[in-house]
Amino acid sequence: MSVLMIVVPLALVLVAAAIAAYVWSVRRGQFDDLTTPAIRAIQDDEGTTKPED
Amino acid sequence: MTPTELLAPPVPACAHCGLPVPEGTGADETGPRFCCTGCAAVWDILHGHGLDRYYDLPERRLAPVQASGRSYDEFDHPSFHALYVRPAAGGLLETELYLEGVHCASCVWLVERAPLVIPGVARAELEVGRALARVAWDPAATSLAAIARFLDGLGYRAHPFRGARMEALRKAEDRAMLVRIGVAGALAANVMTVAIALYAGWLDGMEPAYFNYFRWISLLLTTPALLWPGRVFFQGALGALRARTLHMDVPIAVALAAGYTRGAINTVTGTGPIYFDGVAALIFLLLVGRFLQQRAQRAATNATELLHGLSPATARVVDGSAIREVPTEALIPGMLVEIRAGDTVPADGVVVEGRSELDLALLTGESRPKVASPGDRVFAGTVNLAAALRVEVEQSGEASRLGRLLRQVEAGAGRRAPVVQAADRLAGRFVAVVLLLALVTFAYWWPRDPGRAVDHAIALLIVTCPCALALATPLAITVAIGRAARTGVLIKGGDALEVLARPGTLYLDKTGTLTEGRTRLVAWEGADEIRPLILALERHSTHPVAAGFLAAWPDLPVVDAADVRQTLGGGLEGWAEGRHVVVGSPAYVAERTTEPVARRAAADLALTPVLIAVDERIVARAGFGDPIRAEAGDVVRRLRERGWRLRLLSGDDPDVVRAVASRLGFEDGSWIGAATPEAKLAEIERAAGEGPVVMVGDGVNDAAAMARASVGVAVRGGAEASLAVADVYLTRPGIDALDDLVAGAERTLRVIRRNIGFSLAYNVAGAALAMTGVINPLIAAVMMPASSLTVVLASWRSRTFGGRP
Numbered sequence: 001m002s003v004l005m006i007v008v009p010l011a012l013v014l015v016a017a018a019i020a021a022y023v024w025s026v027r028r029g030q031f032d033d034l035t036t037p038a039i040r041a042i043q044d045d046e047g048t049t050k051p052e053d
Numbered sequence: 054m055t056p057t058e059l060l061a062p063p064v065p066a067c068a069h070c071g072l073p074v075p076e077g078t079g080a081d082e083t084g085p086r087f088c089c090t091g092c093a094a095v096w097d098i099l100h101g102h103g104l105d106r107y108y109d110l111p112e113r114r115l116a117p118v119q120a121s122g123r124s125y126d127e128f129d130h131p132s133f134h135a136l137y138v139r140p141a142a143g144g145l146l147e148t149e150l151y152l153e154g155v156h157c158a159s160c161v162w163l164v165e166r167a168p169l170v171i172p173g174v175a176r177a178e179l180e181v182g183r184a185l186a187r188v189a190w191d192p193a194a195t196s197l198a199a200i201a202r203f204l205d206g207l208g209y210r211a212h213p214f215r216g217a218r219m220e221a222l223r224k225a226e227d228r229a230m231l232v233r234i235g236v237a238g239a240l241a242a243n244v245m246t247v248a249i250a251l252y253a254g255w256l257d258g259m260e261p262a263y264f265n266y267f268r269w270i271s272l273l274l275t276t277p278a279l280l281w282p283g284r285v286f287f288q289g290a291l292g293a294l295r296a297r298t299l300h301m302d303v304p305i306a307v308a309l310a311a312g313y314t315r316g317a318i319n320t321v322t323g324t325g326p327i328y329f330d331g332v333a334a335l336i337f338l339l340l341v342g343r344f345l346q347q348r349a350q351r352a353a354t355n356a357t358e359l360l361h362g363l364s365p366a367t368a369r370v371v372d373g374s375a376i377r378e379v380p381t382e383a384l385i386p387g388m389l390v391e392i393r394a395g396d397t398v399p400a401d402g403v404v405v406e407g408r409s410e411l412d413l414a415l416l417t418g419e420s421r422p423k424v425a426s427p428g429d430r431v432f433a434g435t436v437n438l439a440a441a442l443r444v445e446v447e448q449s450g451e452a453s454r455l456g457r458l459l460r461q462v463e464a465g466a467g468r469r470a471p472v473v474q475a476a477d478r479l480a481g482r483f484v485a486v487v488l489l490l491a492l493v494t495f496a497y498w499w500p501r502d503p504g505r506a507v508d509h510a511i512a513l514l515i516v517t518c519p520c521a522l523a524l525a526t527p528l529a530i531t532v533a534i535g536r537a538a539r540t541g542v543l544i545k546g547g548d549a550l551e552v553l554a555r556p557g558t559l560y561l562d563k564t565g566t567l568t569e570g571r572t573r574l575v576a577w578e579g580a581d582e583i584r585p586l587i588l589a590l591e592r593h594s595t596h597p598v599a600a601g602f603l604a605a606w607p608d609l610p611v612v613d614a615a616d617v618r619q620t621l622g623g624g625l626e627g628w629a630e631g632r633h634v635v636v637g638s639p640a641y642v643a644e645r646t647t648e649p650v651a652r653r654a655a656a657d658l659a660l661t662p663v664l665i666a667v668d669e670r671i672v673a674r675a676g677f678g679d680p681i682r683a684e685a686g687d688v689v690r691r692l693r694e695r696g697w698r699l700r701l702l703s704g705d706d707p708d709v710v711r712a713v714a715s716r717l718g719f720e721d722g723s724w725i726g727a728a729t730p731e732a733k734l735a736e737i738e739r740a741a742g743e744g745p746v747v748m749v750g751d752g753v754n755d756a757a758a759m760a761r762a763s764v765g766v767a768v769r770g771g772a773e774a775s776l777a778v779a780d781v782y783l784t785r786p787g788i789d790a791l792d793d794l795v796a797g798a799e800r801t802l803r804v805i806r807r808n809i810g811f812s813l814a815y816n817v818a819g820a821a822l823a824m825t826g827v828i829n830p831l832i833a834a835v836m837m838p839a840s841s842l843t844v845v846l847a848s849w850r851s852r853t854f855g856g857r858p
Binding site: 001004005008011012015018019022023026027029031032033035036039040042043 | 158161162165178179180181182224227228231232235236239240243247263266270273274
């Protein structure tokens, strides 16, 4: 059971990392528009650049 | 003699999609014609299965996509760029355009292909929820006007997005809230996981070392939760105390502070209960509730935003023999401007040259065109329908009537009193009572057992958490709004529901709201065989009366007409089946027949008379009017039964309004006719002093009044611009939805009250247990989420809108 002394702090570090990643993604605007990316995801991937001739 | 013009024969339209039938396609056929085999096939299937009702669906009645022909040259003007365009990386320019007509996933695909079609466009992104297209382009390779023309050609009219500043603020606010909720959620979840271990230990026994270890971990996790996401509650509470009011934040802050402090002390001393799981969960749940509330109450886009779309960005100034395009802001009194057919009038002025018809919907709400000739005054925002006019500018920009109207709209929206929510009103009394009880508990237990006195008082403060109280309203409202949306009633703010739940004064617009808003054939006296002759002529015209004739008799055989001439403000004349046909106003027909026209007034004052003469003899009369909606009588009666005081407020001619008012049971004094937008606003202003006021209109000329009213309801068919001002938008045609809205609002208020009742019941029970010393950590931990859970479940299962319970 003494493994808890190691595992719990480790888990807390992971939580901190998860929170940091979440805050980073929100601040970069990834959560601003939740409807359009869902629509784009099901479109065919032909890219928006003209094919090289 | 007023000018006449020769009209071209009509172009047949495809019976399925409405687009023009190409030359030579099935020219000899009778019956419906189609533009292509695809349309013909679909029509066959629908018709064959008896599904012709498909064409009656409101969504189907959209006009086919057509380029508007607008040049968008003003988008390249330096003053436009100064306001709306900003530089982006790589020498590109960037802007946001608001697109009309965006409605689905395919729109996203179409718009985002722009870079493939127009060389020079680096990227185009469409945010479908708000119809905003973010475009970046290389100014050396292409221009914004070209991009706008491309979008317009696809059917998306482009407008500059004027809300960039509001947008940035709103975005920052939303992001901050999401961060808080995410952090609070992560921390709360972890604290609760540790709490499970502690509860297990509490039941089964745990070694003291681990016991303390877990308590310290909980403290470690809760501290940032309090300092970071939880900070808003303390800031709010301090603000409330400084302002000497007590709102929801005060009891919440007290509960959080008490729980945390007591738990911290107990953790350090190693004895006694801790409340960290409750505190952390409280912070998370309350933030979620607050977020829902904020989203539901978010004020719509700045009213002037979309209303600005009403005034054109540029005007055509006559400079000697040349015409230059000038931004509307640059117009000064005295300038001469040319307004082409189809253009919007850019400023108030006097007609100097030309004769045309104007659509005055902006000012009177009427779609009946009004003739304008030299010497007449015209107003900014109205649409020139028929022919080019030259107008001398008198007032422009903010000084124009439209400008003053917009300012009144803004002012009205700002003055509207915020609805104090039921829960917030309770919060003040709640705090006082709870603090009093805490003192009582403390005083009672102190002489008996000082240690427990503190514990019980703290337990009381914690357990009587207003969590459920704070969640009751936002949850009920969010669920109600969601359900309402599914029945076609779009509500922008929860406070609208609370106002609509209690009967007050309700103002109804006439045209488009109580009536259908279209000129229709209402009365007809004449032989049946005349009708195809009339239609033969009317097919050549786009006048509302022509549309009325065509809509009234859709199934008559088609007859060709020749030499059709139209006189503005008068009527049509031409030849059909070898006979000379004249259709028009009594004065027009009198000029063209030898027979004297009996000056009989139309039986109903509300109707516009139209006479028909064939071969110089008057053979028929038609009465055109705007029919009252079929359900209007019912809706009015039901609203009155609910206790609402109804008033009719219209910009139309008082005689017409009187006719409608008496038909619907409005007594003298409860209706007003010939009301300008300013007059409507004044009336709402006056009524607002007596209590909550609801204004129902179809928008443009009701905008100022709707903004000032406690709740503004926009009826389907109103201009897109009016939606910015309204609190509720009824997307179903007709006003049936109005009664549904009020009924749903009443039910929602009942749900809110029930939720508050639940939470109070829990608080009373919890307080009783705490005061008598029965509370232990387990009970406290169960009670706190239990009350919230009950409120959540009760809201989810509530049937506020849509369907019978």
